[in-house]
Amino acid sequence: MSRTLPAILCALYCITGPAFGQAGAVPDPALTPGVVRAIPDEQIRDTAWGRDERHVTPAMRAMVFRAYHVTGIHDPSCGDPRCELDHVVPRSCGGADDERNLFPQAAPYWHEKDLLEDWAARRVKGGSMTVERCQAMFLAPADWRIAFSAVFGREP
Numbered sequence: 289m290s291r292t293l294p295a296i297l298c299a300l301y302c303i304t305g306p307a308f309g310q311a312g313a314v315p316d317p318a319l320t321p322g323v324v325r326a327i328p329d330e331q332i333r334d335t336a337w338g339r340d341e342r343h344v345t346p347a348m349r350a351m352v353f354r355a356y357h358v359t360g361i362h363d364p365s366c367g368d369p370r371c372e373l374d375h376v377v378p379r380s381c382g383g384a385d386d387e388r389n390l391f392p393q394a395a396p397y398w399h400e401k402d403l404l405e406d407w408a409a410r411r412v413k414g415g416s417m418t419v420e421r422c423q424a425m426f427l428a429p430a431d432w433r434i435a436f437s438a439v440f441g442r443e444p
């Protein structure tokens with residue numbers, strides 16, 4: 289009997305697991321519509337993203353994980369090795385450090401989205417892509433995976 293209960297719980301989790309944790313490739317637009325900052329395009333192009341100060345607090349992180357029913361970066365819905373708390377609209381495209389622009393993104397998707405973000409950031413900085421076009425690649429109803437496929441010629 290002691291072996292039966294864990295087997296039942298494991299089977300139940302395998303069937304209903306996604307209802308517990310909702311980390312995935314794309315955000316739920318009802319929870320995370322995406323938010324951009326009202327800053328000049330020149331400031332977006334001139335900022336050294338990744339070297340500047342982020343303004344995502346532990347309380348913001350906790351709120352986003354709670355909204356998605358994810359326990360943290362090592363939640364079972366995160367995949368291997370972990371989730372990343374990701375910006376819907378990347379900061380390099382003017383995305384805000386705001387709960388409405390953050391979602392838990394499962395592995396391996398965050399690796400792939402980072403490739404697209406870096407590609408777009410280089411174009412914005414170089415002037416061959418507008419900030420608005422960069423934002424549109426990520427804001428709903430757009431799905432970053434469509435842009436990824438168009439840019440890299442493969443599925444993420």
